[in-house]
Amino acid sequence: MKSLKLKVQSKNSAFSLIEVVVAIFILGTALVGISQMFRLGVINDEVNEKRLVALNLLQRTMETIRGYDFNTIASETRAAVSDFPDYEIEITKTDISGNLKKVLVTTYWQSDTGQPASQQVATLIANASAMSQIAYSHTTWATAFGDSGQTGWLNHENAYDSASGPNDAWATVTVADYRAFLAGFTSGGHTEAITKVEVCVYLYLDSPIVDDELRVLLKFNGSTCSAEYSLANLNDFVGSDNSGATYVTLPDTDAPGGTWDWSDFDGDLEIKAEFCDVATSDGVTCYVDAAGFRATYEAAE
Ligand SMILES: [Ca+2]
Ligand SMILES: [Ca+2]
Numbered sequence: 001m002k003s004l005k006l007k008v009q010s011k012n013s014a015f016s017l018i019e020v021v022v023a024i025f026i027l028g029t030a031l032v033g034i035s036q037m038f039r040l041g042v043i044n045d046e047v048n049e050k051r052l053v054a055l056n057l058l059q060r061t062m063e064t065i066r067g068y069d070f071n072t073i074a075s076e077t078r079a080a081v082s083d084f085p086d087y088e089i090e091i092t093k094t095d096i097s098g099n100l101k102k103v104l105v106t107t108y109w110q111s112d113t114g115q116p117a118s119q120q121v122a123t124l125i126a127n128a129s130a131m132s133q134i135a136y137s138h139t140t141w142a143t144a145f146g147d148s149g150q151t152g153w154l155n156h157e158n159a160y161d162s163a164s165g166p167n168d169a170w171a172t173v174t175v176a177d178y179r180a181f182l183a184g185f186t187s188g189g190h191t192e193a194i195t196k197v198e199v200c201v202y203l204y205l206d207s208p209i210v211d212d213e214l215r216v217l218l219k220f221n222g223s224t225c226s227a228e229y230s231l232a233n234l235n236d237f238v239g240s241d242n243s244g245a246t247y248v249t250l251p252d253t254d255a256p257g258g259t260w261d262w263s264d265f266d267g268d269l270e271i272k273a274e275f276c277d278v279a280t281s282d283g284v285t286c287y288v289d290a291a292g293f294r295a296t297y298e299a300a301e
């Protein structure tokens with residue numbers, strides 16, 4: 001009985017020894033793994049810390065750019081950051097439109113082993129001052145007869161008899177190639193930036209036209225300064241109940257001196273309004289109450 005017990009104990013001891021050897025092997029392997037994990041963890045902390053600094057520099061740079069006047073936002077070549085000399089920053093600006101820019105900021109740095117790393121952030125920046133601008137318009141109606149006179153317009157003075165525009169007193173033109181020159185415009189003392197200028201004619205027709213045209217062109221100081229334009233939508237104004245203003249945009253290149261300035265309206269500017277037949281006369285009578293310029297400009301809200 002005793003010997004059997006010893007035998008069993010001996011067998012148990014032998015099993016434990018194998019177990020211990022295996023356990024030491026497993027533990028050893030595990031310790032190597034854990035030490036590697038610690039080492040990688042330290043490296044990751046360094047990488048993460050550098051990336052965190054880079055992200056903070058990106059954020060700081062973007063905040064600084066957002067504080068700039070819109071027009072001064074520009075690209076900046078890659079250069080070291082003064083208070084973080086291990087990092088470099090590059091700014092790339094792209095104009096999306098006149099009042100919208102894309103800004104891309106890149107931070108560069110090197111890992112401890114010399115590996116290059118970078119991080120980028122992009123944003124769109126709008127011109128806040130432009131967004132608070134509102135378009136207004138100033139219409140200046142003819143108040144005088146032009147230097148070059150008129151042919152064929154009945155009661156022509158009714159086309160320039162009111163500084164405030166339409167007053168239900170009409171000039172009449174019925175025969176092709178009859179024209180009138182209208183003058184006496186004013187800037188109204190405006191000084192804002194002009195964004196658009198149109199000729200406007202307040203009129204109606206007694207019947208639809210087929211292909212005849214009401215054409216306008218401009219004269220300044222007695223000389224022609226614009227191309228000749230045809231008002232396109234005259235048949236919208238058939239019948240006195242449909243009287244209204246029709247507009248034609250005048251490009252800057254056709255302005256006196258090549259650009260629209262408020263002083264142009266205070267100068268010797270005339271509208272030549274000419275009713276022209278095309279092929280045979282359409283026999284349409286046109287009534288004109290007022291003619292002038294509508295200048296659109298932008299001003300702060
Ligand atoms: Ca001008
Ligand atoms: Ca015709």
Ligand SMILES: [Ca+2]
Pocket residue numbers: 158159160161162165166167168169170171288289290
């Ligand atoms: Ca009138």
